[in-house]
Amino acid sequence: MTASGFGIGRIRWNWLAALGVLLAVLPLAYETSTPTLLAIWALFALSLALMWGYAGIISFGHAAYFGLGAYTYAIASFNIGESTVPFLLALAVPALVAAVIGAMMFYGRISDVYLGVTTLVVTLILNRFMNATAGDAYRIGNARLGGFNGIPAFPTLNVPGDPTTEVYGTAYYYVVVVCLIAAYLICRWILASSFGRALIGIRENELRMELLGYNVPAYKTAIFAVAGAMAGLAGCLFANWAEIVTPSVFSLGQTAEVLIWVIVGGLGTLVGPMIAAVVLGSLKLALGHQTTIDNSLILGAILILVVLLIPRGFAPSSVAWRRRFAQSQVRRRQARGKRRRRVALQEAEP
């Protein structure tokens, strides 16, 4: 069985290299703050694309892990100072929480609808709780949770082992880009592995995989935790970018946006949702400069149009269009060849 089986496709290293070069030289032409944010959103979209698109697990509350990553980093960096351990905790805590929640849901064998509702409720509970943490009583070590106002002014990312050298601006942009590319390659490695193929099997038919002897709840819990860790990483990077963490990281808007990115980009691809996050994120930022139309209305309209016109999303549809175009070209060439042969025969006849 080749590495490109199971509908995964091959990594286009030349495209990846070209993108890497483009991202590397981008700071020469543009200010890096916005591209950094867009790359963080792409990473967030990637985490859901892996879990939903390949394992078939839909989460209406993926922002919970994004927010946990952000808060974990902020709280830990306030208490520890040096950013290496907080950075690692920002991956570990969301992964652990996702593993516990996932195990309860998957071993409890709740259906997809209840799974969606449960994940959404977890996010809303975290949102409500964090909003209610104003005052001195709500502190973890040196970090005050700050309620609605969140946690500002925590120590941001530094060079590992050197708390005095902060990573910001263009250097921070490169850190985020490296994290994004590394996360993408890890996702590809997971999907190319036996574990990834089993996840695709589970997406296709959970019962059959169980009947083949696969421990389906364990597989689903594992990928739920991996996606939680990736979302946590995105949240941690977001916290460092914004230099403040507020309960809005757990908001319904945050949760809805990542779902829209994945739907518009297309389920069953990694690149599509990342591109959708960048494009729709840019659109959102551009629309943020005006007050005539509400942002959410535009995003909602785009979602409805995509669902109606290209329900599979942009990336899978563009692949299908390209294939159809290539087939039509082949057919046209064959027809032209036939015509030429017929003319040649007619001319050869006395």
Place this chain on the structure above:
Amino acid sequence: MSDPVVETQDLAVRFGGVLAVDHVNFGLRERELRCLIGPNGAGKSTFFKSITGQVRGAHSSGRVFIRGQDTTGWSTHQIVRLGIGIKTQVPSVMNGLTVAENLWLSARRTAGSEGADAAVDEVLSELELGGVARRLVGELAHGQRQLVEIGTVLANKPWLVLLDEPAAGLTNAETERLVAIIKRINQTATLIVVDHDMHFVRTLDSWITVFHQGGILVEGRADKVLTDPSVREVYLGNRA
């Protein structure tokens, strides 16, 4: 006589007020081919599901033993890992994957990634599915999908094969081919085949257990059981 490889003791399954399996004591010996038959609603598929862990917990009571191990309450994947291959009543395949990918997922668990490809090729040639190996299973005809499901069962290299209604929806030619396949499997594995198609069961020429109203009505060789007046009455009513 050898010990049974599958044994149930006082197995009962209740759904609300309905006793779907009524305190069944059942035994199956090594390399045996056993057909479970009975009219719709007789409890044979529920019995099948309770052996394979698909029905368990509060619904059921009694005990199930597989090769002497008490598997009562085990989950399906744990039971399968004892070396059991299961084909369900409604074909359960991965429609969005190719035939080869379906078989690979089955073979990979027992043969590992290295041995899976060879196991896939073996099953493809055994079931003559080589021509559709790269086709999506969802695009195939019903008979071929049934064969793919049997292929996923075989790719696991099980010692015990459980087939629930394998002949459902097959043409006569396909059924004949299926009979040959089942007999071939039986050369190396123990089989339970659940079906209500008397013609199909007769061609298998095996030991038969007849289910009726959740319990075992009668057991015996095909020629004896299929001429038994009580069996004829269960199937045909008072016309028998």
